Structures are given as structure tokens and as C-alpha cells.
Amino acid sequence: MATSSRTKNRASRAERSRETRRRVVAAAGELFVRDGYLQTTMADIARQAGVAVQTLYLSFGSKVAVLVAALDVAIVGDDEPVPVLERPWVARLRDEPDGVAALKVFVEAASQVIDRVYPLYAATRDASADPELAEVLDRNKRLRFVTHGAITRELAAKAGFTPGLSVERATQIVYTLLSQETYGLLVVERGWTVPEWSDWVRRHIQAELFAEPPPS
Known part of the structure; x- marks a missing residue:
């Protein structure tokens, strides 16, 4: 009985800690986008999230760590x-034998990601004169390239991939x-809708990766 009680208590503490992190990440993301990363303090984040500043430092260690968690x-x-590569949309892409159809799954999922991430990405970019923020931006790009590489290897195994x-x-x-970058230029700067941009991306990638449709 005592063991069961301790297990429940640990689970309860873990859930409370996770809920606190959720509130902090949501608060930080909102403030970074609205006010800018450099202008937002740990005290601002703590106040917005309804936690003590000490709790913030104990949970994350630094403002950069909060930004990374929010991203x-x-x-x-x-x-x-x-x-990312274990998400359901990746499984759908792997299971899809047709290359063009698999590409559509990828572009739709990635477009949703970029639409979600862009405001926070832009806030990070705008503060990237700070060396720590420059490293966060570089990390984001490196991980994106690695993820795209893994997905592209899947696409290359599909029927119709450009010889x-x-x-x-x-x-x-x-x-x-x-x-x-293309999202920022076309959606944010030029006013395209996200579906318009996503369809443009898909068509141009398809023209390169699946230049000729497979024979019927």
C-alpha cells in the first residue's frame, strides 16, 4: 500500500511539473513573439506563467533554454x-507507395509545422546578433536539414523518383x-495564404523530385 501511495505521489508531482513547464513554454512563446526575446525577462515569463522566478530557473536554467523548449x-x-520522425504523418508517408502522394503528405505536415513555428523563429532570428541566439538558429537549421534528409531518403525509394x-x-x-525563408517572403511579406504557399512548394518540389510520372 505504501509503495502504491509513493508511486501515485511521484506521478502526481511529475504531472504538476509537466503542467508548469507547459504554462512556462506557452507564456514565453507569447512574450517572445509579442515583445521580442531581448526585451522579455525571466521575471516577465514567470509572472505570465504564474510561477516563481526561482521555479523557472530550477526547471530550465536559463532564458535560452526556455526559448529552445518553446521552439x-x-x-x-x-x-x-x-x-518528429516518429510522428504519425511520417508513418503515413512511409506506408504510401506512390511518390507524389507521399510528397503531398510531407508538404502538408511540414507546412503546418512552419506556420506554427514561424513567429517564434522570426523572434529568434531578430535577436540573433546575440551569439547564444545565433547558435539556437543554427541548431534549428541543422535539425531541419537532417529531418528533411531522412524524409527525402524515404521519398527517393518511391516509384517515380527522378533518375x-x-x-x-x-x-x-x-x-x-x-x-x-520562403514562408516569410511569400506568406508574411507578400500576403499569400498558407495553402497557396504550400501548393506552390509542393508543385516545385514535385517538378524536381518526381519529374516524370511513373508509367501506368
Whole structure:
């Protein structure tokens, strides 16, 4: 009985801690986007999240760590400990034998990610004169390239993939077109809708990776 009680208490504490982290990440993301990373203090975040500043430092250690946590949650869409490449949409892509259909799954999922992440990404970019923020931005780009590389390898195994196109070159094409940069230029700056931008990206990637439809 005592063991069961201790187990329940530990589970309860863990859930409370997780809920606190959720509130902190949500508060920080809102403040970083609204006020800017440099202008937002740990005290601001603590106040917005309804926690003590000491709790914030004990849970995260630094403001940069809070930003990284907020970016990570924005990328996957929740705080579940499930990597991007183990998400359900990736399984659907792997199971889809048709290359063009699999590409559509990828572009739709990645477009949703970029739409979610862009405001926080832009706030990070705007503060990237700070060396720590520059490293956060570089980390985001490195991870995005690695993820795109893994997905592109899956696409390269599908029917209709362009003969002679290397996975490395295909990854570079995907990384460039399906990016925060093109989203920023066309959606944020030029006023395209997200579906318009996403469809433009899909068509251009398809023209490169699946240049000729497979024979019927």
C-alpha cells in the first residue's frame, strides 16, 4: 500500500511539473513573439506563467533554454516526448507507395509545422546578433536539414523518383523550398495564404523530385 501511495505521489508531482513547464513554454512563446526575446525577462515569463522566478530557473536554467523548449514544442505541436520522425504523418508517408502522394503528405505536415513555428523563429532570428541566439538558429537549421534528409531518403525509394537525382541534392532542394525563408517572403511579406504557399512548394518540389510520372 505504501509503495502504491509513493508511486501515485511521484506521478502526481511529475504531472504538476509537466503542467508548469507547459504554462512556462506557452507564456514565453507569447512574450517572445509579442515583445521580442531581448526585451522579455525571466521575471516577465514567470509572472505570465504564474510561477516563481526561482521555479523557472530550477526547471530550465536559463532564458535560452526556455526559448529552445518553446521552439521544440512549436515544431512538434505538443510536449509529448515523441521525435518528429516518429510522428504519425511520417508513418503515413512511409506506408504510401506512390511518390507524389507521399510528397503531398510531407508538404502538408511540414507546412503546418512552419506556420506554427514561424513567429517564434522570426523572434529568434531578430535577436540573433546575440551569439547564444545565433547558435539556437543554427541548431534549428541543422535539425531541419537532417529531418528533411531522412524524409527525402524515404521519398527517393518511391516509384517515380527522378533518375540520377542524388538524395543530397534532393534534400537541398526540399530544404530551400520548404523553409521558413520562403514562408516569410511569400506568406508574411507578400500576403499569400498558407495553402497557396504550400501548393506552390509542393508543385516545385514535385517538378524536381518526381519529374516524370511513373508509367501506368
